[in-house]
Amino acid sequence: MDLVTRSDPQYEEVRSIFNRMIDKRPAVVARCGSPADVIEALDLAKRERNEVAVRAGGHSVAGMCLNEGGLVIDVRPMKDIHVDADARRVRVGAGVTWASSTGRRKSTAWPPRADASRPPASRA
Numbered sequence: 001m002d003l004v005t006r007s008d009p010q011y012e013e014v015r016s017i018f019n020r021m022i023d024k025r026p027a028v029v030a031r032c033g034s035p036a037d038v039i040e041a042l043d044l045a046k047r048e049r050n051e052v053a054v055r056a057g058g059h060s061v062a063g064m065c066l067n068e069g070g071l072v073i074d075v076r077p078m079k080d081i082h083v084d085a086d087a088r089r090v091r092v093g094a095g096v097t098w099a100s101s102t103g104r105r106k107s108t109a110w111p112p113r114a115d116a117s118r119p120p121a122s123r124a
Contacts, residue, residue, distance in 0.1 A: 001030050001031065001032055001033070001037035001040050001041060002030075002031040002033075003028055003029070003030055003031075004028065004029040004030075004031060005027065005028050005029075006025065006027065011029070014029045014031070014074065015029055015066065015072070017055075017059075017060070017063060017065060017066060018059060019060075019061055019063060022062075022063030022066060024063055024066035024067055024068045025068060025069070026053070026066060026067050026068070026069065026070050026071060026072045027050065027069050027070060027071065028044075028050075028071050028072070029055075029071075029072045029074050030044070030071060030072065030073050030074060031074045031076075031077055032073055032074060032075050032077065032078060033077045033078060034078065035078075038073055038075065038094075041071065041073045042073070044071065045070070045071040045073075048071070050069075050070040050071040051067045051069070051070030051071070052067070052070060052071050052072075052073060053065055053066055053067040053070065053071075053072045053073070054072070054073045054075065055072050055073065055074045055075065055076065056075050056076065056094055056095055056097075057076075057097050075093070075094035075095045076095040077095055078093035078094045078095040078096075079093050079095045079096050080092070080093040080096075081093070081096060
């Protein structure tokens with residue numbers, strides 16, 4: 001886990017989101033690369049009694065992925081994609097976006113589905 005604080009040179013880049021109208025400044029951003037990092041970040045927030053926000057794609061129009069003076073758990077580095085073609089199963093990290101998964105889906109010839117809870121339509 002990489003902790004980025006207000007004094008770090010990359011802080012402004014790490015805390016920024018696409019909606020520049022949102023200008024929240026967390027005390028620390030925990031850049032997590034694994035589920036164990038997320039647990040460590042949550043433990044830190046609990047010890048320090050910090051408010052927690054979670055950032056994945058960073059596309060919250062309302063800025064819910066940031067907070068003022070708390071801890072942001074940034075899971076964007078968690079971009080692993082594991083494809084088990086035989087089982088027709090894909091496991092993706094919390095930082096994977098739809099766009100970043102496209103290449104892996106194409107390599108399996110699986111069509112994208114907007115609602116994974118429903119079975120795909122018959123192709124008969």
